[in-house]
Amino acid sequence: MNTTTAQLINATELLAHWQGHRALTRRVIEAFPEKELFNYSIGGMRSFAGMVMELLGIGAPGIQEIATGKITELNEHFEGITQKEQLLKLWDEATETINTYWEQIPEEKFSEEITVFGQYKGTTWSSIFYFIDNEIHHRGEGYVYLRSLGITPPFFFERA
Amino acid sequence: MNTTTAQLINATELLAHWQGHRALTRRVIEAFPEKELFNYSIGGMRSFAGMVMELLGIGAPGIQEIATGKITELNEHFEGITQKEQLLKLWDEATETINTYWEQIPEEKFSEEITVFGQYKGTTWSSIFYFIDNEIHHRGEGYVYLRSLGITPPFFFERA
Numbered sequence: 001m002n003t004t005t006a007q008l009i010n011a012t013e014l015l016a017h018w019q020g021h022r023a024l025t026r027r028v029i030e031a032f033p034e035k036e037l038f039n040y041s042i043g044g045m046r047s048f049a050g051m052v053m054e055l056l057g058i059g060a061p062g063i064q065e066i067a068t069g070k071i072t073e074l075n076e077h078f079e080g081i082t083q084k085e086q087l088l089k090l091w092d093e094a095t096e097t098i099n100t101y102w103e104q105i106p107e108e109k110f111s112e113e114i115t116v117f118g119q120y121k122g123t124t125w126s127s128i129f130y131f132i133d134n135e136i137h138h139r140g141e142g143y144v145y146l147r148s149l150g151i152t153p154p155f156f157f158e159r160a
Numbered sequence: 161m162n163t164t165t166a167q168l169i170n171a172t173e174l175l176a177h178w179q180g181h182r183a184l185t186r187r188v189i190e191a192f193p194e195k196e197l198f199n200y201s202i203g204g205m206r207s208f209a210g211m212v213m214e215l216l217g218i219g220a221p222g223i224q225e226i227a228t229g230k231i232t233e234l235n236e237h238f239e240g241i242t243q244k245e246q247l248l249k250l251w252d253e254a255t256e257t258i259n260t261y262w263e264q265i266p267e268e269k270f271s272e273e274i275t276v277f278g279q280y281k282g283t284t285w286s287s288i289f290y291f292i293d294n295e296i297h298h299r300g301e302g303y304v305y306l307r308s309l310g311i312t313p314p315f316f317f318e319r320a
Contacts, residue, residue, distance in 0.1 A: 006267055006268040006270070006271055007167060007168060007271060008167060008168065008169055008170060008171060008174065008267065008270040008271070008285055009168055009169065009270070009271075009285045009289075010168060011168060013285075014168065017286070017289060021293070042202070042304050042307060042308050043304065043306075043307030043308035043309075043310070044307065045304065045307050107166055107168065108166040110166070110168040110169070111166055111167065111168070111169075125168055125169045125173075126177070129169075129177060130317075133181070133293075133296050134316065136293050136296040136297050136300065137296050137297075137299070137300040137303070137316055138300065139297070139300065140296065140297040140298065140299065140300025140301045140303075141300045141301065141303055141304050143297070143300075143301055144202050144203065144205065144301050144304040144305070145304070146203075147202060147203030147204065147205050148202050148203035149203075150203070156294070156297055157290075
């Protein structure tokens with residue numbers, strides 16, 4: 001007889017939670033005017049496109065590394081990306097990459113200690129939570145950019 | 161013979177994760193000059209103190225309601241809070257309240273469907289993730305306020 005421990009959250013639920021956030025981030029990218037997406041800044045910070053490139057450098061490559069064990073170097077710069085459509089295309093490709101490699105992570109690996117991008121130590125879950133939290137953080141910054149441009153951002157609670 | 165399912169994350173880890181975020185949010189409150197904490201705004205948004213009051217209205221009361229099952233009305237306004245010290249005191253009291261009531265939530269309850277503040281439906285975990293994500297979101301907005309005031313915010317990755 002097996003007694004299973006109730007899962008607080010399972011891997012499928014966590015992926016759906018993240019992809020819901022990623023769908024919202026995509027709408028925030030879309031909400032920016034073409035020019036301001038790449039050039040607008042407050043207080044000496046990066047453009048929102050610059051922040052999105054950081055997210056693109058972390059999310060899909062991070063999950064690929066966790067799934068395969070093959071260490072990659074952190075790269076947050078994407079040459080030649082100067083248009084919203086290019087950024088959205090990279091975003092959609094990352095969505096697929098995350099879904100593909102996520103399936104290859106065994107559930108028991110989530111509590112294991114790992115090192116990501118050859119330098120960041122934590123458990124698998126804490127690493128993935130960092131990816132998600134970092135996205136929410138920068139997207140929150142993007143909301144202020146939009147508001148200061150007179151643009152109403154998408155609702156925070158809409159994730160579909 | 162019992163076979164236990166590996167937990168992706170357990171309740172103790174999730175609490176520590178959130179309290180780590182809450183410690184960072186406390187440092188962001190501290191980083192604001194007294195006056196700007198309550199008066200500074202970009203793009204017609206609330207002051208950071210206004211956002212913090214929303215967080216205070218959600219986090220501790222939400223956990224208390226989840227633990228006790230006693231429905232409370234969502235209250236995001238705190239009368240007479242006009243100083244940083246008052247806000248930090250409320251923050252620290254919320255830290256204790258969250259810790260106290262968290263212990264009273266059985267682990268199996270995290271996957272159950274609940275309604276919070278008498279109106280928001282979800283699982284226990286998705287409700288709590290909302291509390292955390294909403295805090296990260298508004299704190300990200302606060303980072304832009306600080307940067308635009310010429311103040312360097314605390315490191316996002318420091319949570320102790």
